[in-house]
Amino acid sequence: MAAIWTIGVGSYSEEQVAAWAAFHTEPARFRARALAGALILVAVDDRDRSVAHAVLEPEGHLDQLYCHPDHSRRGLADRLLAAAEQHARERGVVRLYTEASELARPAFERAGYAVTHRRDFTIAYRNRRVPIHNYAMEKSLR
Template sequence: MSYRIRDYVESDAGAIHSLTLAAINTVGRAGYSQEQVDAWAARHGDAERLHSRVLSGHMVFVAVDAQDRPVAYALLEPDGHLDMLYCHPRHTRRGLADQLLDTAESQARSLGVERLYTEASELARPAFERAGYELVRRRDFDLDGVPIHNFAMEKRLGQLPAARD
């Protein structure tokens, strides 16, 4: 199957919301208990919440299939915080996370961002490590009274080497 990465458009909001919940509820169970998955899924608002974040300056990069349907996405905040990276369960293990992280990094570099940072789930951590993010610390916390964890990670963006003549 072929994919491409493009910028978010307003009509993506519903599909992105659905794929987020599918990813949490399906893939999430590989690293978290059902109680943790339920608490995590409950924290994701409706499709309008994502769209309002885009209107406030957050950038969403969307991986789409051949029919232009969203199958994965990443949300990058202007300060370099990569807040979301989700892939629909039917489209995992196809390099989409790597492509989305590359796209987000390129955009961040073009904006002069010096550091990317995230709170990666147990499941997303390997994708961030492949992209050069370093573990800062494990974060243990509660979501609505349910203990859960993720990993604070960051990637320093140095200057790219100058092109040689």
């Protein structure tokens, strides 16, 4: 993912970025998540190419808020989060939650999410465990 490789190095080490990016390379994961009931929100450019996306699971978990670096700082993340929230409200979801990277955290904070705690964990990469972190965040829809 271009966002991870391009912007991620500002907040994470090169090894962390490589491990994180390797974790998100399978298109089949999107199909499986959609079949499991997740809503996949996609923003496209004027040539109908995907430039940003987010995944909203039925119980309110928001995952994979990504925006291509060439299209960042244009409000796409804010619009995806607003669309996800509207969809969740229409379905009676009372709480949205996520695990936000350093990159995505500001967009979630602008949308009214609060950090509940920092999550330190590891990702398997090249026969080792690479330490990385993100932030558990949530927003009440009541």
